[in-house]
Amino acid sequence: MEKNPAAGAPIAVDRPLLDIADLSVEYRTFDGVVSAVNGLNLSIGAGENLGLVGETGAGKTTTALTVLKLLPPRVGFVTGGRVVFEGRDLLRAPEHDMQTVRGNRISMIFQNPMTSLNPVFTVEQQIQGVLMQHQHLSKEEAKERVGAMLELVGISRRRALEYPHQFSGGMRQRVSIAIALSCNPKLLIADEPTTALDVTIQAQVLKLMNDLKSQFNTSTIMITHDLGIVAENCDTVAVMYAGTVVERAPVKDLFEDPRHPYTVGLFGSLPDPDSTKERLDPIPGSPPDPMALPAGCHFAPRCRKKRPECDEARPVLRQTAAGHYVMCHLAREDAGAGTGTGVGADAGVSSAGGDAR
Ligand SMILES: Nc1ncnc2c1ncn2[C@@H]1O[C@H](COP(=O)(O)OP(=O)(O)O)[C@@H](O)[C@H]1O
Numbered sequence: 639m640e641k642n643p644a645a646g647a648p649i650a651v652d653r654p655l656l657d658i659a660d661l662s663v664e665y666r667t668f669d670g671v672v673s674a675v676n677g678l679n680l681s682i683g684a685g686e687n688l689g690l691v692g693e694t695g696a697g698k699t700t701t702a703l704t705v706l707k708l709l710p711p712r713v714g715f716v717t718g719g720r721v722v723f724e725g726r727d728l729l730r731a732p733e734h735d736m737q738t739v740r741g742n743r744i745s746m747i748f749q750n751p752m753t754s755l756n757p758v759f760t761v762e763q764q765i766q767g768v769l770m771q772h773q774h775l776s777k778e779e780a781k782e783r784v785g786a787m788l789e790l791v792g793i794s795r796r797r798a799l800e801y802p803h804q805f806s807g808g809m810r811q812r813v814s815i816a817i818a819l820s821c822n823p824k825l826l827i828a829d830e831p832t833t834a835l836d837v838t839i840q841a842q843v844l845k846l847m848n849d850l851k852s853q854f855n856t857s858t859i860m861i862t863h864d865l866g867i868v869a870e871n872c873d874t875v876a877v878m879y880a881g882t883v884v885e886r887a888p889v890k891d892l893f894e895d896p897r898h899p900y901t902v903g904l905f906g907s908l909p910d911p912d913s914t915k916e917r918l919d920p921i922p923g924s925p926p927d928p929m930a931l932p933a934g935c936h937f938a939p940r941c942r943k944k945r946p947e948c949d950e951a952r953p954v955l956r957q958t959a960a961g962h963y964v965m966c967h968l969a970r971e972d973a974g975a976g977t978g979t980g981v982g983a984d985a986g987v988s989s990a991g992g993d994a995r
Pocket residue numbers: 665667672673674692693694695696697698699700701710713928
């Protein structure tokens with residue numbers, strides 16, 4: 639649910655279910671420090687279907703893992719920000735509480751279904767285990783629910799006693815969706831859930847997720863680099879670049895009126911069905927080295943609209959039209975959309991320079 643803009647209107651979503659504010663995450667490796675997420679702001683409302691898009695390495699998976707506090711231990715570190723879910727900051731929640739949140743309130747579907755499936759247990763044992771642990775069902779009750787969950791994702795309950803390797807890739811992904819949804823989560827994070835699937839199965843899995851969303855009113859964060867999937871399945875889109883959200887808008891607005899030079903470039907890079915050329919206008923250059931980010935705007939080295947001030951100060955995410963947020967010094971702003979009071983400012987981020995790091 640997007641708020642109507644007024645001068646200085648605050649954040650994008652009414653009563654957000656999840657509100658990520660000024661989040662920064664780094665990986666400390668032998669080679670150096672990778673700044674994977676850099677002052678990221680993102681909210682999602684109840685029942686909202688948000689597409690999170692961006693090139694490989696933009697920090698999408700890291701953001702998802704941070705929400706669930708599943709960053710690799712001793713390597714991944716949150717260096718700042720808040721992840722407020724249902725009114726409490728998960729970053730400050732003890733691990734014991736997170737075990738209840740994971741799977742129960744927030745579920746994740748991974749790109750590779752084998753990440754969430756255990757090869758040595760049958761599908762029945764795995765779904766049953768989740769139901770007994772999170773929903774406190776008895777063994778018999780859980781067993782009965784397993785059949786229902788499998789049928790919900792289009793798999794015969796007779797196959798419940800089989801092992802993951804006995805299923806095709808598409809079916810495994812549907813099993814992992816059944817597991818993710820078996821506790822009726824409030825938020826489902828799907829990280830490139832269809833990338834490994836062929837086109838027909840991909841369509842089936844997406845339809846299934848949409849059906850389930852309307853049935854359970856689950857909010858969804860759909861992580862993908864496929865803008866076609868976003869167009870067909872999401873209400874809003876957030877575009878990530880170099881570890882931060884550079885533009886966020888209702889789907890229609892983003893497709894019809896992209897305002898960040900990176901987003902404009904992304905759309906220019908889409909294959910044109912009427913053209914014999916593969917790509918029309920690819921973005922020159924490549925994303926910045928996350929071990930040595932530019933001082934000002936992170937997109938500056940590739941930006942055709944760059945001005946001298948872009949190298950000096952990092953822009954903040956600010957509202958430029960109803961629910962349309964852009965992180966660019968030069969972004970066009972509709973009358974009455976607010977003057978520099980962006981999401982970052984609302985979340986307590988310094989708006990001068992904007993770089994929280
Ligand atoms: N375990 C890790 N150790 C070190 N660097 C990592 C690790 N995981 C991801 N990264 C780096 O963090 C950045 C963000 O990665 P990621 O969140 O996976 O992006 P995306 O999901 O958008 O492709 C990339 O530069 C990636 O190489």
